[in-house]
Every structure is written in C-alpha cells, then in structure tokens.
Amino acid sequence: MTYHIDFQPVGRRGECPAGLSLLECARRLGVDLVNICGGAGTCGRCIVQVLEGTLSPPTPGEGKFLSPEALAEGYRLACRATPLSHCKVRVPPESLTTPQRTQVEGEETSIEPDPPVRSYLVTLAPPSIEDLRPDAERLLDALAEQHGVAATQVELAVLRDISPCLRDSHWQVRAVVREGRNVVALLPPEARPLGLAVDVGTTKVAAYLMDMESGRTLAARGIMNPQIAYGEDVVARMTYASQDPDQARRLQSLVIDALNHTAAEMATEVGVQPSDIVETVIVGNTAIHHLILKLPVTQLARAPYVPAVDAALDLKACELGLHIAPGGTVHLLPNIAGYVGADHVSMLLATGVTQAEGVVLAIDIGTNTEVCLVNHGRLTSLSCASGPAFEGAHIKHGMRAASGAIERVRFVDGRLEYQTIGGTPPVGLCGSGILDVLAQLYQAGIVNRGGRMQLDHPQARETDGEREFVLVEGGRRPAITFTQKDVRELQLAKGAMRTGIQVLLEVNGLVAEDIDQVVIAGAFGTYIDVASAIAIDMLPRLPLERFRQVGNAAGMGAKLALISRSKRAEAQAIAARVDYVELASAPNFMKAFAQSMYLE
Amino acid sequence: MTYHIDFQPVGRRGECPAGLSLLECARRLGVDLVNICGGAGTCGRCIVQVLEGTLSPPTPGEGKFLSPEALAEGYRLACRATPLSHCKVRVPPESLTTPQRTQVEGEETSIEPDPPVRSYLVTLAPPSIEDLRPDAERLLDALAEQHGVAATQVELAVLRDISPCLRDSHWQVRAVVREGRNVVALLPPEARPLGLAVDVGTTKVAAYLMDMESGRTLAARGIMNPQIAYGEDVVARMTYASQDPDQARRLQSLVIDALNHTAAEMATEVGVQPSDIVETVIVGNTAIHHLILKLPVTQLARAPYVPAVDAALDLKACELGLHIAPGGTVHLLPNIAGYVGADHVSMLLATGVTQAEGVVLAIDIGTNTEVCLVNHGRLTSLSCASGPAFEGAHIKHGMRAASGAIERVRFVDGRLEYQTIGGTPPVGLCGSGILDVLAQLYQAGIVNRGGRMQLDHPQARETDGEREFVLVEGGRRPAITFTQKDVRELQLAKGAMRTGIQVLLEVNGLVAEDIDQVVIAGAFGTYIDVASAIAIDMLPRLPLERFRQVGNAAGMGAKLALISRSKRAEAQAIAARVDYVELASAPNFMKAFAQSMYLE
Numbered sequence A, B: 001m002t003y004h005i006d007f008q009p010v011g012r013r014g015e016c017p018a019g020l021s022l023l024e025c026a027r028r029l030g031v032d033l034v035n036i037c038g039g040a041g042t043c044g045r046c047i048v049q050v051l052e053g054t055l056s057p058p059t060p061g062e063g064k065f066l067s068p069e070a071l072a073e074g075y076r077l078a079c080r081a082t083p084l085s086h087c088k089v090r091v092p093p094e095s096l097t098t099p100q101r102t103q104v105e106g107e108e109t110s111i112e113p114d115p116p117v118r119s120y121l122v123t124l125a126p127p128s129i130e131d132l133r134p135d136a137e138r139l140l141d142a143l144a145e146q147h148g149v150a151a152t153q154v155e156l157a158v159l160r161d162i163s164p165c166l167r168d169s170h171w172q173v174r175a176v177v178r179e180g181r182n183v184v185a186l187l188p189p190e191a192r193p194l195g196l197a198v199d200v201g202t203t204k205v206a207a208y209l210m211d212m213e214s215g216r217t218l219a220a221r222g223i224m225n226p227q228i229a230y231g232e233d234v235v236a237r238m239t240y241a242s243q244d245p246d247q248a249r250r251l252q253s254l255v256i257d258a259l260n261h262t263a264a265e266m267a268t269e270v271g272v273q274p275s276d277i278v279e280t281v282i283v284g285n286t287a288i289h290h291l292i293l294k295l296p297v298t299q300l301a302r303a304p305y306v307p308a309v310d311a312a313l314d315l316k317a318c319e320l321g322l323h324i325a326p327g328g329t330v331h332l333l334p335n336i337a338g339y340v341g342a343d344h345v346s347m348l349l350a351t352g353v354t355q356a357e358g359v360v361l362a363i364d365i366g367t368n369t370e371v372c373l374v375n376h377g378r379l380t381s382l383s384c385a386s387g388p389a390f391e392g393a394h395i396k397h398g399m400r401a402a403s404g405a406i407e408r409v410r411f412v413d414g415r416l417e418y419q420t421i422g423g424t425p426p427v428g429l430c431g432s433g434i435l436d437v438l439a440q441l442y443q444a445g446i447v448n449r450g451g452r453m454q455l456d457h458p459q460a461r462e463t464d465g466e467r468e469f470v471l472v473e474g475g476r477r478p479a480i481t482f483t484q485k486d487v488r489e490l491q492l493a494k495g496a497m498r499t500g501i502q503v504l505l506e507v508n509g510l511v512a513e514d515i516d517q518v519v520i521a522g523a524f525g526t527y528i529d530v531a532s533a534i535a536i537d538m539l540p541r542l543p544l545e546r547f548r549q550v551g552n553a554a555g556m557g558a559k560l561a562l563i564s565r566s567k568r569a570e571a572q573a574i575a576a577r578v579d580y581v582e583l584a585s586a587p588n589f590m591k592a593f594a595q596s597m598y599l600e
Helices: A024-028 A062-063 A068-072 A135-147 A156-168 A226-230 A234-243 A245-270 A286-293 A342-351 A431-443 A484-507 A523-527 A532-533 A555-562 A566-577 A589-596 B022-028 B060-064 B068-072 B135-147 B156-168 B225-229 B235-242 B246-270 B286-293 B342-351 B431-443 B484-507 B523-527 B528-534 B553-563 B565-577 B587-596
Strands: A002-008 A012-017 A047-052 A076-079 A086-090 A116-121 A171-179 A182-187 A194-202 A206-209 A217-224 A275-282 A311-318 A329-332 A359-364 A368-375 A378-384 A405-412 A415-419 A460-463 A466-472 A478-485 A517-521 A548-551 B002-008 B012-017 B049-052 B073-079 B087-090 B117-123 B174-176 B182-187 B193-202 B202-210 B216-225 B277-284 B311-314 B329-332 B361-363 B371-377 B378-384 B405-412 B413-418 B460-463 B465-473 B480-481 B519-523 B547-551
Touching: A002 A024, A002 A182, A012 A024, A047 B156, A062 A068, A068 A116, A068 B068, A076 B465, A116 A245, A135 A156, A135 A171, A135 A182, A135 A329, A156 A182, A194 A245, A194 A555, A206 A245, A206 A548, A226 A234, A226 A245, A234 A245, A234 A286, A245 A286, A275 A286, A275 A342, A275 A555, A286 A342, A286 B156, A311 A466, A342 A359, A342 A368, A342 A517, A342 A555, A342 A566, A359 A484, A368 A484, A368 A555, A368 B156, A378 A484, A415 A431, A415 A466, A415 B202, A415 B484, A431 A466, A431 A484, A431 A523, A431 A532, A466 A484, A484 A589, A517 A523, A517 A555, A523 A548, A548 A555, B012 B587, B022 B225, B022 B235, B060 B068, B060 B073, B060 B216, B087 B480, B117 B135, B117 B361, B135 B156, B135 B174, B135 B182, B156 B182, B174 B277, B193 B246, B193 B413, B193 B553, B202 B246, B202 B553, B225 B246, B235 B286, B246 B286, B246 B523, B277 B286, B277 B342, B277 B553, B286 B342, B342 B361, B342 B371, B342 B519, B342 B553, B342 B565, B361 B484, B371 B484, B378 B484, B405 B431, B405 B465, B413 B431, B413 B465, B413 B547, B431 B465, B431 B480, B431 B523, B465 B484, B484 B587, B519 B523, B519 B553, B523 B547, B547 B553, B553 B565
Parallel strands: A002 A086, A194 A275, A275 A329, A359 A517, A517 A548, B002 B087, B193 B277, B277 B329, B361 B519, B519 B547
Antiparallel strands: A002 A012, A047 A076, A047 A086, A116 A171, A171 A182, A194 A206, A206 A217, A311 A329, A359 A368, A368 A378, A405 A415, A460 A466, A466 A478, B002 B012, B049 B073, B049 B087, B117 B174, B174 B182, B193 B202, B202 B216, B311 B329, B361 B371, B371 B378, B405 B413, B460 B465, B465 B480
C-alpha cells in the first residue's frame, strides 16, 4: 500500500510505501530535510507541519522540541511521524537544506601547467587489404610516427568506441595520451582535453572545469553536498553507510550524480562535451573521501579512527560512475589521518604555507577544523571537533548562510543592529553572525568571561528559566534570540579550535606571539570578522594584518593538482611531511581545553 | 497485454508481451532455438509445432521450409509466427540447441607453474592510538617485513573490503600479490589462490578451475555458448550486436553469466569460493573476443575484417562483470587478425608446434578453420570459411553431436551401417558421420570424383528432382537421407579447408609430401576419422601415423597461459611471429579453390 505525500511549498509530491516516516518519504521524493542526527529524533531539526491527512500520534520525544501549541497546530518531527493516510505537509524554510551561499573562489595561484595528459592531432591511413593493422595498433603507430609519442596501450573504454570513432571522424582524431603511455580518450580534432577539479566538503561542493593544457578555468559551480539529507555531519553519514551496503551505495551515488550533473551544466555553459573531460581531481576530508570511493567507514567512525587507505589514488572514471570520458582518470590526493584528509593537504598545497619561512598557522574552519602549524619547515597538523555550531546547528535560531540569515551584528547606540544575507527580513543567525553576536555581547559586558549572560540590558531576558538576548522581536514570525545555551555551544566550538592551536604551539615549543601569519581557509573562515573571533579568544590575539582569509583553498589546491603533475607530487610530499597529532592524546589537552572555554 | 507461452517438452513457460515472435518468446524464456540466420526467416531451422492456441497466419517464406501438410499440422518457423493467444508449443529436438558432447580435455603439457600471482600469509598488529597507520599501509608494511615483498598498491576492489576483512579475520589473512606490485585479493589463511582458464568457442565453452600455485587442474566443465540463441555463426552474432548497443550488451552478458555460473559450480564441486579465483585467462576467436569485451564488431564483420585491437590485454574482473575476486585480473591472449584469433595462438602454444623442427601443419577445424604451417621455424597462418557444415548445419539431416546423432558410417556387405551417439535411435547426422558418409559413398563409387551422386545403389533414389541416399528408412519418424545438395555443401566446406592448406604450402614453396606432421585440434577434429577425411581429399594424403588428434588444444593453451607468465610471453611472441595470409588475396586462390572441390 502507498500514500500520496505532498510536500509544500517545494511542490514535490509522489507515492510512498506505507510505514515510512515523513523523513524517509522526503528523502524518497528528493526533499532535503535538515537532520543532523540522521533521523534518530534527537536533533529536533526536521520540523514539518501537516496540513492535510493523518499521522501516527506524537512520540514523547517530540515534546522536547515542540510545544503543545505547536503539536496542536500540526507541527511534528518528520523523522518521528508516519503517515496513516495521504498527506499534505508544509516544510518551513528552516527545515530545508536550502541552496546556500557557497564559497567557490579562492586566492588563485598562477602556475605553469604540467598536466598528466597531452593531446595530439593524428591522421590515420584507412585499413586496406594490404594494411590490416587493427585500429588500436594503427592509432599507436600514428602517434609514434607523427608525434614521437611511444604510447603502448589504449584503455578498454577507448577500445570500446575506437572503430566507429575513427571511421565517423574520417580517420582524423585528437588522441589524449596520459603519462605518455595510455590513450585515454579520442576527441574531435577541434576539441581540447578538459579537466574537472572538485572539492567535496561536508556541506558544500565546489567544482571547476578547466582546460588541461592552458590551465585556464572555464567555469565554476558551487552546490550543496546532497549527502546532507542523510546526516549533516560525517559521523551520522558514516553510521548510515555502515548499516547497509545499499545505504553506502546511495551516499556514493548521490555525490557522483551531483558531480555528473554539475559537470554537464558547466560543459553546456561553455559549449563543450562532458566527454571532453579526461581527468578529474577530487579532494575531501577522509570520511567524504571514503564515502565517495565506497571504502569501508565503520572503523573510521570509531576510535582510533583508522582510514582504509591514505595513499594518493588513480582510478578510472568508470570505477566511480563519473560520466566524463569513459577512459578518463580520477586522481585523489592523499589523506593524512582519519580526521585530517586530502582537503587539508590541498589547502596546504594551495596556500603555499609549507614553503613559508618563520611560523605560519593555517586553519580550515568547519564542523571539523583542521589546523596546521608550519614551524620553520616542520609541519604539525591536528583536527579539532569544533562541531556544527559554526554552520548554525545546535544554535537555537541558527541557520545556514542562506537568504535572510543575520551575518553581521554591531552595537549601535546601545542597540544591536544586524545585516542579513540578501537584505531580506531576518530568519535566523548564520555562523559569522553568531560569532559577531557573542563578540558584541562579551565586549558590551552582557556575557562575562565565563560565558554567563547578564540580564541588565533591555534586550536580555529570561524565558522558561533560560536567559536569552532578543535580536529580533517576535511578531508575525517568532522572535530571533541568542540564548545562554547558544553561548555554551559556541564556547565549546571555539574552545575546541583554540585548544588545537594551543596544543600545536606547545608541541612546537612556541607561544602565540611567535606566529608570523595566520591563514584562514574555507567558506566560514572567509566571512567571519577576524576581530570578533579574536574578541572571544577563538583566534590568538595578534595584529589583524597577520591574518589572511584565503577563501576555498582546498578547491584551489584541487585545481593546481589537476593541471600539474609536479603539484601532485608536492601534495604527496606534503602529506608525508606532516606530523599528525592526535589531539585527545596530547599532553595538557584537558588543561588547555578547560582554559580555552573562557572568552579571553 | 501478455500471453502465456508454454514450450514443451522442455517445460519452460511464462508470460510474453503480445507482438513478439515465438522465437523472441523462446529467447525471453531461455529456450534456445536453433537460428542460424538470427531470426531473418532464411535458414528454416527454428521449426516448432503449435499444439494449442492461435498464431499469426503463415508467411509465404515459410512455404520454402514447410510442406502444406506440415503447416496443416501446426508446424511453423518460430521466427515468423506471432502468438495471438495463449499458446502451447512443441519444440522438436532438432530445433533445440541441445546439450551436446563437448570437448574439454586435450593433451596436457606439464609445466612448472610461474604464475603472475603469489599468496602470502600475513599477520598484522591491530591499530592503536600509538599506531594509526591506515589498513592498506599496515598490510603493505607487513608484506614487506614478513615476506620481503615490496608491493606498492592495493586494488580499489580490495580496499573496499579491507577494513572489515582484516578485523573479521583477526588480523591474519592470505594476501594475493600480482607481479610483486598489486594486492589483488585477501583470502582466508587456509585458502589457495585459484585461476580460471576458459576457451570460448563459437559453439562450446570449456572452463577449467586451477590452483595457481601448484598448477593443478581442480575441475573442468564443458557448456554450450549461450550466444548460440542469437546466431550460430559469429557473423550473425556480430550483425546482431551491431544493430543495437543493448543487443551487444546481451551477447556479452550471456557469456559472462555462463562463466560466472560455471565457475560457481566448479567452486562448489571442489569446496572453494568463487572469490578465491584471482586470475582468469580467456581465449576465443577474434569475433568472440570482441563480443566478450563489448568491443566494436561492425568493422570486423566487413571486409577487410579489421579488429579493434589484437594486443594481449589485462583487464580487471569488474570491468567484465566476472564474479571472481573483485580485484582479480582477466588476461586475454593476443589475436592475430580478424579471423585468426587468440584461440589459434593458444592452440599453437599448447601443441608446441612452433618449436617443432621440420614442417608441421596445425589445424583447428570449425565453422572457421584456422591453419598454421610451421616451416622450419617460420609460421604462416590463415583462416578458411569452412562453414557450419561440419557442425551439421546446411545439411538436410545434419545435427550437432548430441544423443542420437549418427557419428560413424561403414559399408558392411554392401549396406551402410551406422553408429549413433549414446546408441539411441538415429535422429540425424553429426559432423564426423557426415564425413564418413561422403567418404564411404565416394569409395563405393556412389558419388563420383566431381561429387555427382549415382542412382545405381538400392539405397540411392531421386525425390522431387533431388538425388539422395537413404541412410535410415522413414517410418514413424522421417527418413534420414544424405542428399546431392549435402554433397555440394560438404565439397565447399572441405574445399575451403583444402585450399587453405594448399595456399600455405605454395606460400612456403612446399608440397604436401613435405609435411612431417599434421596436428588436428578441436572437438570435430578429435572425432573425425582421419582416413575418411583423406579419402575425400579434405586432408592431404599422408601416412596415418603423421596425424595427431590433440583435442581441445585452445583450452590447454589457456591453462598454460593461466599458470605461467613465460607461457603468456611465449603466446605474445608466437602472435608476433605469425605471418598472416589473407586467403582470398593469395595468388592462385581461385585455381586452388576450384581444384579442391574434387573429392580426390
């Protein structure tokens, strides 16, 4: 038996088997509901409102997130509610993993392309009774004769099309040869071999279409990581993947499908074919890397967090299901450890900090924040579980950096003024806004050094036993507040990061003042106000000119590795050079963590 | 709308969409009907009898193959008849591509195994907070430390299972390493790495399960090539594959499915797992090779018959869909030309004739007959289209070498006596029987040197204007006769082969008497009476002791190549040494062909 489920206002509807929760129905219909806990009923984010139809009765757990009034109005947690009839359901914007401001660009480093593939225009003599050479041999002979290229092998995927291809093109093609050995694609004479560089983040994916030979970026796209529908953090996704091979397959194909779609869009935009893409570089954190390759993750999700593999890998496009040239290659940069992945390597590659003199701190802030301290050529890295607070999760009125998110906050004449993304009416607080609020409240004395909120400001109040600061008064919409609990969440998040920095300094026998430069990478890092971050002691108190916000450095590193073999070699050298520090087992960890909770 | 179609006596029934021909219904239900023309209505072999239900009315073309009486009794060509209701259909044995005597064994050559894979028992230390090496690195380190094996890579398919595998096996596994470099499988400690050698013939498939390290054959199986349902010769199949990529895919998956099934059966027989199979060698003629790899065949089916590729190939099992160890390898021996394939190379490898002193003729007789003349170390090969007459096709009462086939014929006291396979009542004539009949009739003067049948024997007669010799009188079953037209078919078939031999001799400046040895390979070659073949001048008139019937030499060659890297290298050297002669463009071809038609 099936029910017709209608999600509004997104307008997705369809038949779903009876017995599925609304969250499962939403997944099935491609409606991406926020669900940090992966559907366990513990994060309270997948709130929907039933407009028509009957659902299973509310569970006791839902009362923690929904008031009796809300329940009476049909609000439910989608993961706890099972349709008992056809249903029409409203999805509030906050419950949608909406399109979001994605950070695609970063500081470009211009390099001389040194690509692993080269293309050659070859003209073949057609076969005849006197010249019966097979098509593959004919092609390899022409490459040798016309270009001095001693390629020895034609990829199976190319062989599968070689005969009609040569005949349809009247025996003139552009042969793409990899590493001087393998023919990986046959293109039309006028086509150029293209490459795809991809940074797959936990939340966002940045993709770049490049000309492999000129090194030029032809198009760029930022999209959401569609795995989000199965958990906002990697632990939830690894748990989901571990439960069932089909679920692991689903997490993989979601990303691959998205990459195929994005590559096709970019190809259309610049008037080329996706099959002109002969090489791809993908970077991501270790969990994402494993999920994309369908590598085992059960052991990666559990202490001591051991990856299946950390070496750089060259795979065939068909092994991943990528719809580029079928004989094309996918290169994955090396990982360093379970929580320090190829995206960290890529960031180090792009920023060039590993070659810096003096002392440089490089930070990629996210749900997991990776930090590398470069100390006169010595590289030490660690990961700190800063949690999803910077993405707006676990914050009462937190949200992603989408339209209507409060992104900047300042006290003006004693009142907190704000600015939203897109200038639209405020919906909630995104990461940079949250950081600003705490910094402003702390500097105004409304939150003290220990994080306790004071009630001596007209916008501060206590509701149901919890202190909160009212940013936007309620009216037709609910009020937007910043609560005592939010302060504590942020203290944990920034504390984890600050602890990581502190441990790295101690391991290197340095103090914060020794740092010559702080490089901040990633979308969140791009938008934060560094002064605010310093104000709450999330970043060390250094002159502002020592900070450099570099945007999506991991994506830039993927681009460099795509078009340059020497950059790939450099990435491997970096991964081998990094000393990984397991934060939890570092000496003084507990002391450093306890201290880092303070706002100064 | 669907109809229920019931095929008897095979007992296969099921629903088929309205509009399909009975042949298509049979394919859909897995009933393999003979259809040499691929369903074009021109070979007249897919005769069935409708017992219940209504069919589309007979087409004019069917009258060529079915008498009005037969049509009145419900006999139809399955490819021309479309069910208009539920139907019950009888399939005569002649119309079934029945299980058949398959030639699996051949002369064994015992060699020292020199396999490309070696296995090593390794014991790993589990990870800990002090030892966070990834699973792959941990394994490679252990191989180096415990066995001095400097493997550098773990196949993606192995990585996809490495973490649960190591943990479930309590950190002790048998690692299979290929060419000292790649880890291609992790087996239980007590398992042995196995290999699969396969000779895929146009009609039959021979498969062998071997221990890669000891070189022992553990099991062997002979099955029919399931592609037969889509055309009995390779030209029909290439045409079918060229029409539609789905059809090409079907021809491939039919063989792969059959190999998977056979491998699983053999594994069960000897108490091992199919996933213990880490290496496979497949040989076949060039068309079969291309169809199995899903390489393009349109150009191969048309003059000048150019293959897509002839080089030896190493593929991954997953690229072909073989259900062996997922990281396992499939090696394909090299082809020589469009109609001289890897099975010819394999035959030359197994028989050792390429190293023979003097002059040796090596022949693999089939629908296409490949012949190699070894002349003091010089190798010259060609292919002659001997046609399917030796398989019983195009012969009025011909059939495959199945139960009830007349396989031996001798004049005893002026009457032709026969012997059938299995000693069962006669159903038709298989290849060796056909050869015997012609030889006996020629030697008795009933067929003259030009092939004309005389009517001065009591068993000879003329029916409907055609002369025929009655082997088995009709009664409840129809008579079994050998017709004037059959003589002509056989003259063409043996003439093609004899021409090939003649051209090779002329190219080498030799005459038949120079031949020191004739090696005859293949199933048909195993069962023929050499004296009969000499009697009709199909084989040169040489002393019988110079002939050697070696059975399935192609299969034996596949086994050698499976367990020995030096044999693979030798196969490549043989393929490179062979001078290919295009028969039709040889000087004197027409004259030789005209002369070879004579029976002496």
